[in-house]
Amino acid sequence: MTTVSNGTGGSNGTKETLGPRASLWLSLVLALLFGALSVLVLHPAAQHLRSLADGRPVWATMRTNGPCMTGGCLVSFEAGGREVLAELPAGSGSKALSVGDSVDVRYRADDPRVAALARDVDGGGAAIPAVVSGALAVFFALFACWWAFAPWRRRRSVG
Known part of the structure; x- marks a missing residue:
């Protein structure tokens, strides 16, 4: 009680x-x-x-520090000949990442701003x-x- x-x-x-x-x-x-x-x-x-498991793989650069489990982490990469800044969704990896780290991400071909860490798909x-x-x-x-x-x-x- x-x-x-x-x-x-x-x-x-x-x-x-x-x-x-x-x-x-x-x-x-x-x-x-x-x-x-x-x-x-x-x-x-x-x-x-x-849903991003069949997305296009690309190497991206972290633009924010910290763990991304709650969301809010930004990555940048090149898609379709232009630089894209994408926010990783909540639930993305629990390992703290630093600005400048290179990470493997997958993104949607029709909307590259929708991306996730490849290890989390x-x-x-x-x-x-x-x-x-x-x-x-x-x-x-x-x-x-x-x-x-x-x-x-x-x-x-x-x-």
């Missing part, structure tokens, strides 16, 4: 606990949040990365968090069911 201080600051040491209904609602909210994260954010990101960078988030959603949904039926189980075992 989760314990929360009563906030009185007194020395009596009393503690309040979350009741069954609060635990039920908290579990349901967490299940919905993790489920929504998995289905609405992480799964589409993995699909987007997989299998979708694994975003697929693993999607599976973990989905598993957490199932865990919290089962926990909510357990809390919902706990009073019924107690009454049945007593009677």
Whole structure:
């Protein structure tokens, strides 16, 4: 059970606990949040990365520092005779890259600004968090069911 201080600051040491209904609602909210994260954010990101698996390969130069897992990393490369600046999507590699590093990317032939690191086009960078988030959603949904039926189980075992 989760314990929360009563906030009185007194020395009596009393503690309040979350009741069954609060635990039920908290579990349901967490299940919905993790489920929504998995289905609405992480799964589409993995699909987007997989869609670039048959993209055109090219060597690019990093234009920003840091890990690209949350997105926002820029790369530049030549496509169709012109210099292209593309933003790597969220879920692109967890390794921190530096400005000037040469990286292998794949891009869409019809829109070179849509690119991803070649090592990430299998979708694994975003697929693993999607599976973990989905598993957490199932865990919290089962926990909510357990809390919902706990009073019924107690009454049945007593009677």
